[in-house]
Amino acid sequence: MAATWFSAPAPVARRVRAFFAPVNRAAQTPVLFDPSEQGRFSLDAPPAPWINLGWVQDFVRKSASKSAPLMTGIPAAPLEQVRETLEAQVSLQFLSWTKLTMGLATGSQHMNILAPANGAAPAADGAQASPAVIPQSGSTSTSIVLALADAAKFTPGAIIAVDVDYAGQTGYVGTPVAGAYLRQALTDVDYVRRVTFNVALVSQVTANGLTLAEPLPGGVPAMGAKVQTVTGFVDREGGSFYQEWSGLFVMEGSQGERIFFHYPRLQAMAGAEEAVSPLNQKNQGGHSRVLLKGQFLALPVTDPLDGERVACYRSFLPAANALV
């Protein structure tokens, strides 16, 4: 008779997959992951709005919550335990440098370096930018319709930022992800496009506009959005803004089991830092991979199930036919 179950040992997994989703800062709403409905999603195609950041390494999660005994009697003996503090931290190394991984791995605003205007005075964050152009109606998340003269300003291989003009507002700015928090009004009309996460690579330029190699994270350009060329990225040590994202980390075991670590609110807790890893361990002086180090503090949410304040959910989906 064929066996219908097996006794599963501890999961055996390789690296950890990381997925992040933007927290709505203005509404203070994190993105939730439901293991009952989404637990078997394809790791290459996560459910929206989770963004796949690929494999990460040196993933370490640490509980810094503290409990203390409530003492009673003579001599004193523990009667109960109480949770004094709730704190958790996550650290990891990203295996790629993208707008999002750089943004996550810096402790403050992460800015786009906009293509400079002719003759603009030098600035550490990038000089005054060349004027933005206006997308025409019919634009999509992967295609930006432009006037002929505007399309001629772009080349295949360029990076673009798509967001609205800065108009003196304060508070969180950037669509669809808050890229900065402004306490006082600025004068730079391009500031929102400097901090926006709504960037993409141009794969093709035609007389009608731009074809993008990847969809814009913000989808169809919003009303009032404009387009500018990005030449690179810059972040700073210092500043008062903290990135906040929802994080989901997945370890897939050799038998198909899955371990999820879901942090509804992760804030970057350290400045930008890199780790260097030699490609050939036998040749420490040879080429080395430069990895972005991310360190995060988990902030609590209130679980509507029972009103408890929690910082992380760990879920486990066992392998098929494994004893539990």
Add this chain to the structure above:
Amino acid sequence: MQNAKDSFYMTLRTRLTEINPQRTILVRGTVRPGILVEEAEAPFSQFPSDVFVLRWLGLAIDMDLASTMTGEQCEVVYQTCGTQSFGGLDRGRALSAMDEELMTMIKPFYAPKLNYAATPPAAMLTQVFWDEPVFSPIVTQRDRLSRSATVLVYSYQEQGE
């Protein structure tokens, strides 16, 4: 991976013709730069002297990156008996000259990746890059001095490769 191997070889070959255009070899009736790929020639009973022979050995891959990275181990083998006009007494100098040519050929440590299966060769999106060569000690066999240098050649797999 073949594109990376081809690009590495063609880069060294192009650089060699600039460094020492006199280093040539007659192969199947054609004079070519003095650098060959072992696996692309008829089997050798003994490696030819005074030319560089590339042998592809180990392969390592890292599939956890956004683009798969490959590291291919290339051994560059070369040997010399010196010149007849000096009765072979200049074999040490001749080997040193090949050492220096290889060191010069290898820099800079990167090159564009091209698809040489296309005519003309088609430029690809990434570059091939490699570490410094690790030289082995000289091996002496009678009047023949030989040496090899090992280079790890890295590349990223592109779509369609």
